[in-house]
Amino acid sequence: MDCVKKYYNEHAQEYAQKTAEVFDLKALDSFMSGLPKGAKILDVGTGSGRDALYFKDRGFNVEAIDVSSELCEIASRTLNQPVYNKSVLDIEGEGVYDGVWCYASLLHLSREDIQKSIDLMFNALTKGGCLFMSFKHGETDGVTHCGRFYFDMNHERLKKFKMDKWQTMQVWIEPCKRQGGNRPDWFCILLKK
Ligand SMILES: C[S@@+](CC[C@H](N)C(=O)[O-])C[C@H]1O[C@@H](n2cnc3c(N)ncnc32)[C@H](O)[C@@H]1O
Numbered sequence: 001m002d003c004v005k006k007y008y009n010e011h012a013q014e015y016a017q018k019t020a021e022v023f024d025l026k027a028l029d030s031f032m033s034g035l036p037k038g039a040k041i042l043d044v045g046t047g048s049g050r051d052a053l054y055f056k057d058r059g060f061n062v063e064a065i066d067v068s069s070e071l072c073e074i075a076s077r078t079l080n081q082p083v084y085n086k087s088v089l090d091i092e093g094e095g096v097y098d099g100v101w102c103y104a105s106l107l108h109l110s111r112e113d114i115q116k117s118i119d120l121m122f123n124a125l126t127k128g129g130c131l132f133m134s135f136k137h138g139e140t141d142g143v144t145h146c147g148r149f150y151f152d153m154n155h156e157r158l159k160k161f162k163m164d165k166w167q168t169m170q171v172w173i174e175p176c177k178r179q180g181g182n183r184p185d186w187f188c189i190l191l192k193k
Contacts, residue, residue, distance in 0.1 A: 012074055067087050170189075
């Protein structure tokens, strides 16, 4: 976790600029279509605040968190509201959010911490609430040359998580839209409480 926080703090400005326009419209639309008007959304690992602003501009009530204090500052300027410097593992409460959005953020956690996060988010959601998560599509995990830990996901790996309390709405693979390099596809998961 410390290597992840350190990476995003040291590269916050550059990362926010590179990803500011990288919208995954299919994922955003699928998630929003399951939410009531004005729903309360938690954006976990908001980065630049890009998706949180997308939700806010569409009338949703958004709260955003990130482990990187530098990205929290950038995102709070994007959103024009406070962004909290905390981990998904610190989420508390029952029935607080109608939707939790984890775009490419849980991918930096270990298998055990992903499971813990999924359980915490289940509690934090209202009944019928939606959880979106995306990971790099693959079958490995470990620290990359950039010093960040990645847990990749595929259908086989997903089956090993305890999700029996959830209703699986959709699981799909989305091509990466960022320019440059041979980037893996995204493995997207939409669940309902
Ligand atoms: C690959 S970036 C994605 C950022 C943003 N969601 C986007 O799509 O542009 C991963 C983000 O998750 C944050 N992050 C990593 N671990 C986290 C954790 N345990 N809790 C909250 N945020 C975390 C990082 O600081 C970073 O902003």
